[in-house]
Amino acid sequence: xxxxxxxxxxxxxHRRAHQYKEFERKRLNELQNAQMAKTLREFxxxxxxxxxxxxxxxxxxxxxxxxxxGTHNDWLTLLVRVQTGLEIAKxxxxxxxxxxxxxxxxxxxxxxxHRAYQFHPPVWTITVDxxxxxxxxxxxxxxxQDVTENEKRLDILWESLKRVDERTKQFV
Numbered sequence: 001x002x003x004x005x006x007x008x009x010x011x012x013x014h015r016r017a018h019q020y021k022e023f024e025r026k027r028l029n030e031l032q033n034a035q036m037a038k039t040l041r042e043f044x045x046x047x048x049x050x051x052x053x054x055x056x057x058x059x060x061x062x063x064x065x066x067x068x069x070g071t072h073n074d075w076l077t078l079l080v081r082v083q084t085g086l087e088i089a090k091x092x093x094x095x096x097x098x099x100x101x102x103x104x105x106x107x108x109x110x111x112x113x114h115r116a117y118q119f120h121p122p123v124w125t126i127t128v129d130x131x132x133x134x135x136x137x138x139x140x141x142x143x144x145q146d147v148t149e150n151e152k153r154l155d156i157l158w159e160s161l162k163r164v165d166e167r168t169k170q171f172v
């Protein structure tokens with residue numbers, strides 16, 4: 001009985017290298033995320049100056065958007081911050097009015113994105129109504145973040161990032 005008549009390919013050691021590199025990259029990313037979570041849990045409480053420094057970037061992004069000099073990254077910073085405030089309010093079981101304020105902030109933040117891409121190049125600005133609601137949400141998130149513990153805050157942040165990822169995937 002005749003054997004296989006297909007010609008054999010020359011051995012190529014790099015043929016599946018990209019698969020292994022992708023696997024290694026994913027595994028490294030998982031390890032880095034786990035290490036970061038462990039570090040944040042072990043780090044403990046932040047000092048007052050560190051807390052203030054952590055709260056500044058969203059407010060700087062807000063000012064840039066209000067002045068008409070915002071970017072896509074500024075918009076994402078605002079969205080993550082408002083979504084984090086919403087998740088904290090849900091986790092701590094706040095009143096419906098508070099949740100509705102945060103949900104309105106998320107809706108206004110998404111409206112900024114919709115409006116920005118009506119122009120080419122995108123124009124990242126906010127209206128007066130959006131500015132009032134987003135500013136209210138940013139300040140409330142700062143206050144809520146002071147109330148939560150570090151471990152809870154980290155879990156809330158991961159949940160918030162998942163929600164932001166879901167919201168932004170619809171635009172890709």
